[in-house]
Amino acid sequence: MVSVCMVTYNHEKFIAQAIESVLMQKTDFSFELVIGEDCSTDNTRKIVVEYKRRYPDKIKLLLAEKNLGAGRNFVQTIKACRGKYIALLEGDDYWTDNYKLQKQVDTLESNSAYVICFHNADVFYEDKTRKSHLHNNMNLRNELTIEDLFHGSNIICTSSCCFRNNLFEEFPQWYLEVAAGDWVLHVLNAQYGKLVFLPQTMSVYRVNAGSTWNSKNRLQRLKKSLSAREHINQHFSYKYNRAIGKVIAQWSIEVAKLEKKEGDLESANQFYQKALQALWSITPFPLALILKIYISYHFPYLERLFMFSERVARKI
Numbered sequence: 187m188v189s190v191c192m193v194t195y196n197h198e199k200f201i202a203q204a205i206e207s208v209l210m211q212k213t214d215f216s217f218e219l220v221i222g223e224d225c226s227t228d229n230t231r232k233i234v235v236e237y238k239r240r241y242p243d244k245i246k247l248l249l250a251e252k253n254l255g256a257g258r259n260f261v262q263t264i265k266a267c268r269g270k271y272i273a274l275l276e277g278d279d280y281w282t283d284n285y286k287l288q289k290q291v292d293t294l295e296s297n298s299a300y301v302i303c304f305h306n307a308d309v310f311y312e313d314k315t316r317k318s319h320l321h322n323n324m325n326l327r328n329e330l331t332i333e334d335l336f337h338g339s340n341i342i343c344t345s346s347c348c349f350r351n352n353l354f355e356e357f358p359q360w361y362l363e364v365a366a367g368d369w370v371l372h373v374l375n376a377q378y379g380k381l382v383f384l385p386q387t388m389s390v391y392r393v394n395a396g397s398t399w400n401s402k403n404r405l406q407r408l409k410k411s412l413s414a415r416e417h418i419n420q421h422f423s424y425k426y427n428r429a430i431g432k433v434i435a436q437w438s439i440e441v442a443k444l445e446k447k448e449g450d451l452e453s454a455n456q457f458y459q460k461a462l463q464a465l466w467s468i469t470p471f472p473l474a475l476i477l478k479i480y481i482s483y484h485f486p487y488l489e490r491l492f493m494f495s496e497r498v499a500r501k502i
Contacts, residue, residue, distance in 0.1 A: 187215035188287055189267030189351070193260050194221060194277025195253075200392065205237050207281040209244065213288045221277075222263030225253040230277070257362040264371075272351050274368070275389075279345040282308075283388035285303035290348040293382055301350050302372060306345040306387040312394045321346070321391060325379040326383045332376035336415075336429035340369045342381075345389035353378045358418050365410035373418055405444045412437050412460075428468045435464035458485045 190208050194201055208219050209447045219241075223234050231249065248266055250259065264272065271291060275281065283289075290303040307321040321343040327334075334341065347368075353375050364370055372381075412434060419430045438461035445454040 187269055188213075188217040188271045188273055188291060189269030190217060190219045190273045190287075190349070191260075191263050191267050192200075192219060192275050192277055193219045193224065193256070194226070194230055194234065195224040195256070195259070196226045196228050196230060197277035198226070198230045200280075200394070201230050201233050202237075203280045204275060204277050205234070205245075208275065209241065210284050210472060211281070213291070215288075215291065217244075217287060218246055218267075218269065218326050219244055220248065220249045220263055220266050222250070222259045224250050224259040235423055245390050251269040255362075257319075257364075257367055260367055261361070263356055263461045264458045266278070267351060269351055271348055273348040274344050276344055278392045279390055280392075281345065281389045283386065286388040287348070289384065289386070290387075293384065294348065294350065297380075297382070299380050300382045301353060301375050302342070302381045303348045303384065304342045304346045304381065305384040305389070307346045307391050308387055309343075309391050309393060312392055316393075320387065321420045322383075322486065326385075328380040328383055330383060331428055332373060333383075333426060334381070335369070335373050335376055336426055336433065338433060339411075340366070340372070342368070342372050343389065343391050344368045345391050347372065350378075358417070358421060360421075364414040364417055365407075366414040369411075370414055370458070372416060377422075405441065408437050408441050424459045424467075431464045431468040435461045435468075438464065 194204075197204070205219065205221075211217065219233050220293050221238075223231050225231070234245075234247060235249075238245045246266065248263055250262075254262065271294060273287060273290070286305075290305070293303045294300050309319050309321050323343060326341065326363065330341075345424070349372075357374075361367065361370060415430050415437075417433070419427060438457045442454040442457035442461065445451075445457060
């Protein structure tokens with residue numbers, strides 16, 4: 187009924203807790219744990235091999251012969267999942283509710299229009315630099331649509347997600363080029379139905395400084411997130427351009443500010459132009475015409491462009 191997709195790399199401190207949190211699940215259906223181990227340089231492989239020895243009928247182990255990278259390892263592991271549903275859990279996160287899978291499957295089985303079920307999660311900072319907090323501290327509706335995924339940051343914590351398998355045949359060719367692969371996966375699935383949110387907190391997302399994503403600084407993460415939005419916008423032939431374009435404009439402005447702060451004015455100018463192009467594509471005609479005139483008159487003055495772009499982005 188469920189395949190738990192777990193990708194892992196250099197998680198020797200955390201992997202046992204992640205696996206145990208899957209094995210503790212109490213369900214009235216069968217489930218498998220599919221682990222993609224990507225040639226870790228620590229003892230992660232030794233640990234997962236031992237778990238496979240102890241639970242041969244429950245665990246399916248994919249041992250890469252060479253390091254595939256996060257994206258390829260994830261795709262390979264997803265494709266090995268045989269269940270009607272797939273639940274995601276990375277090797278440094280863990281579940282906290284014994285009935286998490288049962289609750290999510292019951293919810294998905296109750297309504298064929300639901301394609302993704304997710305819940306709240308605790309965000310835990312391994313280095314104790316920040317206090318733990320809920321991943322979703324806003325009041326989300328019980329039912330959501332694909333458009334709810336386009337408003338800013340990812341509302342679906344990876345460790346909370348369970349979705350119908352085989353909704354689309356293949357990942358897009360550009361999938362491995364983007365870093366925000368989990369968000370892209372949610373969007374690709376969400377085109378086929380509704381999302382349902384359970385307010386219970388049933389997992390922990392561990393912010394681990396050594397992870398691929400969290401090792402990047404704010405500027406790097408913004409650029410990667412922007413790239414994912416641009417690919418998705420093109421993938422859907424700009425069907426959701428108003429929602430996605432607004433985020434592209436806002437984030438491009440933030441990137442431009444950071445680049446300017448670091449002294450790279452050429453890059454800052456490029457992201458300014460990206461922001462203005464996005465604004466141009468989503469603004470009503472009278473406002474867009476005013477914007478175009480303003481740009482053509484003031485383009486040499488970078489500082490004025492910053493200020494004007496921010497004002498427009500806030501009003502849309």
